[in-house]
Amino acid sequence: xxxxxxxxxxxxxxxxxxxxxxxxxxxxxxxxxxxxxxxxxxxxxxxxxxxxxxxxxxxxxxxxxxxxxxxxxxxxxxxxxxxxxxxxxxxxxxxxxxxxxxxxxxxxxxxxxxxxxxxxxxxxxxxxxxxxxxxxxxxxxxxxxxxxxxxxxxxxxxxxxxxxxxxxxxxxxxxxxxxxxxxxxxxxxxxxxxxxxxxxxxxxxxxxxxxxxxxxxxxxxxxxxxxxxxxxxxxxxxxxxxxxxxxxxxxxxxxxxxxxxxxxxxxxxxxxxxxxxxxxxxxxxxxxxxxxxxxxxxxxxxxxxxxxxxxxxxxxxxxxxxxxxxxxxxxxxxxxxxxxxxxxxxxxxxxxxxxxxxxxxxxxxxxxxxxxxxxxxxxxxxxxxxxxxxxxxxxxxxxxxxxxxxxxxxxxxxxxxxxxxxxxxxxxxxxxxxxxxxxxxxxxxxxxxxxxxxxxxxxxxxxxxxxxxxxxxxxxxxxxxxxxxxxxxxxxxxxxxxxxxxxxxxxxxxxxxxxxxxxxxxxxxxxx
Numbered sequence: 001x002x003x004x005x006x007x008x009x010x011x012x013x014x015x016x017x018x019x020x021x022x023x024x025x026x027x028x029x030x031x032x033x034x035x036x037x038x039x040x041x042x043x044x045x046x047x048x049x050x051x052x053x054x055x056x057x058x059x060x061x062x063x064x065x066x067x068x069x070x071x072x073x074x075x076x077x078x079x080x081x082x083x084x085x086x087x088x089x090x091x092x093x094x095x096x097x098x099x100x101x102x103x104x105x106x107x108x109x110x111x112x113x114x115x116x117x118x119x120x121x122x123x124x125x126x127x128x129x130x131x132x133x134x135x136x137x138x139x140x141x142x143x144x145x146x147x148x149x150x151x152x153x154x155x156x157x158x159x160x161x162x163x164x165x166x167x168x169x170x171x172x173x174x175x176x177x178x179x180x181x182x183x184x185x186x187x188x189x190x191x192x193x194x195x196x197x198x199x200x201x202x203x204x205x206x207x208x209x210x211x212x213x214x215x216x217x218x219x220x221x222x223x224x225x226x227x228x229x230x231x232x233x234x235x236x237x238x239x240x241x242x243x244x245x246x247x248x249x250x251x252x253x254x255x256x257x258x259x260x261x262x263x264x265x266x267x268x269x270x271x272x273x274x275x276x277x278x279x280x281x282x283x284x285x286x287x288x289x290x291x292x293x294x295x296x297x298x299x300x301x302x303x304x305x306x307x308x309x310x311x312x313x314x315x316x317x318x319x320x321x322x323x324x325x326x327x328x329x330x331x332x333x334x335x336x337x338x339x340x341x342x343x344x345x346x347x348x349x350x351x352x353x354x355x356x357x358x359x360x361x362x363x364x365x366x367x368x369x370x371x372x373x374x375x376x377x378x379x380x381x382x383x384x385x386x387x388x389x390x391x392x393x394x395x396x397x398x399x400x401x402x403x404x405x406x407x408x409x410x411x412x413x414x415x416x417x418x419x420x421x422x423x424x425x426x427x428x429x430x431x432x433x434x435x436x437x438x439x440x441x442x443x444x445x446x447x448x449x450x451x452x453x454x455x456x457x458x459x460x461x462x463x464x465x466x467x468x469x470x471x472x473x474x475x476x477x478x479x480x481x482x483x484x485x486x487x488x489x490x491x492x493x494x495x496x497x498x499x500x501x502x503x504x505x506x507x508x509x510x511x512x513x514x515x516x517x518x519x520x521x522x523x524x525x526x527x528x
Contacts, residue, residue, distance in 0.1 A: 061100055217304075
């Protein structure tokens with residue numbers, strides 16, 4: 001039987017072919033070596049920086065079980081409720097420590113939940129940049145006021161601050177009262193009918209308010225909760241939160257290949273198309289109308305934040321481009337409805353769980369409004385002092401933003417520990433607000449904590465529902481105004497009874513603090 005020759009024998013019989021093969025093999029080895037050298041050259045600074053941070057941060061107390069490169073990433077729960085419970089359990093366990101470190105993959109974090117250490121970060125003009133996880137908001141919000149850094153943030157903040165002056169904000173009271181009336185009509189259909197989840201009722205009202213005040217656009221969310229824009233706002237927040245909790249989806253090429261990247265882009269197109277069309281329409285209207293005129297419906301054209309942005313210029317006389325304006329409008333939409341909606345829902349739950357505090361609010365409302373159904377005015381807001389204490393105590397127990405983060409922009413020391421540049425500082429208001437040094441019996445609902453005589457001398461960074469320092473929330477006056485108006489309308493018309501125990505709420509630590517199964521209440525009609 002005749003056998004074929006081996007490959008080696010064939011090559012030996014053809015020296016030219018053998019030379020070409022050896023040359024190609026050698027060239028492949030050289031190419032591989034060059035690739036590995038380039039990769040090593042690129043990776044070396046990253047690896048060196050990682051090792052330096054790892055060594056610098058060794059003295060900082062940390063969560064056990066961190067492995068090189070992957071850190072503590074595998075220890076974190078993926079479910080939003082489990083994840084937040086894990087965070088809070090950790091802060092309770094380590095409350096005696098001034099700060100805590102964790103590693104998520106190769107990225108280091110320090111966890112801060114004491115007023116003294118938080119002040120060192122938030123009050124510093126050096127640590128103004130937002131942390132790494134905020135980059136996942138860039139496709140939606142660009143680098144608007146929430147996400148921008150450096151000179152852009154400083155310039156933009158200076159330009160936008162006048163638009164949040166109290167005298168301008170009071171112009172929005174008309175919108176807030178109108179939407180509050182619609183809300184009370186819808187809630188009235190639930191009164192006397194047993195428990196229901198009020199969360200979406202309040203949220204849609206807040207969405208209608210921010211759309212009209214930010215963009216001058218009615219979207220009728222309370223009447224059409226199934227609109228594509230409304231659904232897209234909620235869906236985008238959920239998608240971003242999931243990505244923030246999943247480090248293996250942080251690299252873009254993996255996320256868009258294996259994660260929700262396609263769905264993210266589809267929803268992004270809906271959100272941007274809507275705001276782009278509103279900006280274009282409003283700009284054309286502003287160019288064609290010199291002063292307020294009657295709209296198609298015969299109503300006076302109301303001023304919105306968007307109108308002020310279209311007229312805003314910097315110190316050099318340059319106006320904002322439409323892209324700049326869209327960044328800020330999208331930011332207002334994102335920050336301006338979910339936060340206030342969550343805060344109002346938590347306040348209703350707490351008042352529904354504490355009849356005596358609800359009675360005090362109703363007494364104050366009676367003193368201000370009597371039995372009338374008149375709108376809430378600017379002077380009324382100043383007189384609703386106890387209601388303001390209720391809102392603040394609700395924000396203490398359930399801050400709308402349960403955690404946020406900054407980037408440490410240069411090497412520093414916090415409570416005697418060296419924290420190197422590039423570390424992410426995670427601030428947890430939910431845990432901070434439960435510090436018994438400043439809030440005895442912290443789990444109890446006591447609005448009187450915020451009466452002036454009881455607040456005197458309290459550490460200024462012990463209560464930061466709107467952040468604090470130079471980069472605090474520019475919209476906090478707007479939020480407090482809206483919450484007072486909506487809660488005043490609800491409590492002037494109904495009595496509220498909560499239907500859940502505190503331990504059943506199970507808060508979800510997403511971008512906004514929400515209860516896992518909503519807020520379930522019973523409503524009773526007021527006696528006229």
